[in-house]
Amino acid sequence: MRLTVLGRSPARPNPGEACAGYLVEGGGARLLVDIGPGIVAQLLLRHHPSELDAVVISHMHADHMLDLVTLRYVYPWRRLTRDERLRIVLPPGSADQLLYLARGVGGANHFEDAFRLGEHDGVTPLSFGSLTLTPRETQHYIPCWGFRAEADGRRLAYTADTAPCPGLNDLADGADLLLSEATLRSLDEDAQPPEPRGHLTPAEAGAAARDGRAGRLVLTHLPVDDAGVEWFRSDAAAAFGRDVEIAEPSKTYEI
Ligand SMILES: [Zn+2]
Ligand SMILES: [Zn+2]
Numbered sequence: 001m002r003l004t005v006l007g008r009s010p011a012r013p014n015p016g017e018a019c020a021g022y023l024v025e026g027g028g029a030r031l032l033v034d035i036g037p038g039i040v041a042q043l044l045l046r047h048h049p050s051e052l053d054a055v056v057i058s059h060m061h062a063d064h065m066l067d068l069v070t071l072r073y074v075y076p077w078r079r080l081t082r083d084e085r086l087r088i089v090l091p092p093g094s095a096d097q098l099l100y101l102a103r104g105v106g107g108a109n110h111f112e113d114a115f116r117l118g119e120h121d122g123v124t125p126l127s128f129g130s131l132t133l134t135p136r137e138t139q140h141y142i143p144c145w146g147f148r149a150e151a152d153g154r155r156l157a158y159t160a161d162t163a164p165c166p167g168l169n170d171l172a173d174g175a176d177l178l179l180s181e182a183t184l185r186s187l188d189e190d191a192q193p194p195e196p197r198g199h200l201t202p203a204e205a206g207a208a209a210r211d212g213r214a215g216r217l218v219l220t221h222l223p224v225d226d227a228g229v230e231w232f233r234s235d236a237a238a239a240f241g242r243d244v245e246i247a248e249p250s251k252t253y254e255i
Helices: 039-044 068-072 095-104 166-172 202-211 230-240
Strands: 002-007 021-026 029-033 054-056 086-090 115-119 126-128 131-137 145-151 154-158 177-181 216-220 252-254
Touching: 002 039, 021 039, 021 131, 021 145, 021 154, 029 131, 029 145, 039 068, 068 095, 095 115, 131 166, 145 166, 154 166, 166 177, 166 202, 177 202, 202 216, 202 230, 216 230
Parallel strands: 029 054, 054 086, 086 115, 154 177, 177 216
Antiparallel strands: 002 021, 002 252, 021 029, 126 131, 131 145, 145 154
């Protein structure tokens, strides 16, 4: 199985970097998981979207889905046949939100003419060839699902956006590679009690990887500022007890 990072920015983009978007390949399938701002330009360096089996979206925050608007312009400006349309897998209960977005950018059919839109149910594994993608709900400011991808006897887990929670622990459990968000530079940046939290510090990502006995931990969705990223790596590694990698834009990880 292979993971390619197309973008690692949090909602506020790092200069020159796209927001969330990851190519997952294995079991004869190729998926794009999340499609934040800037991802389509990165995707087109490698593939036409017709070479994807589906685009799968973790949650409806803009930094994970807004480039669906852009993706539509890659296709001819007419209603495509069913076979021509790309499958888009949305989180439960979000199809209506996409309709509002379509109206906002010019027309109710903006997405439907080019895409086959559907929702997953939050629990049932999805199959693409012999790749299985299992959603697991995480704790975030809005409903959000991470995914466990399994193919060729290997397991990749993607946390999407999450605070420490049972869903995160399930995702980390036994992952050959855990692709974890590490958005927080400190807990001050998260929601404060009594509001529920929604993101992780790098140390919390490292602890989840340790407790789940993950094989590798790759941190993503992190702000790159003047402080650099090395401290993310060292904080996470101290908790994990092993080396940690920082997701690099355009890099492919063999799993
Ligand atoms: Zn996010
Ligand atoms: Zn989010």
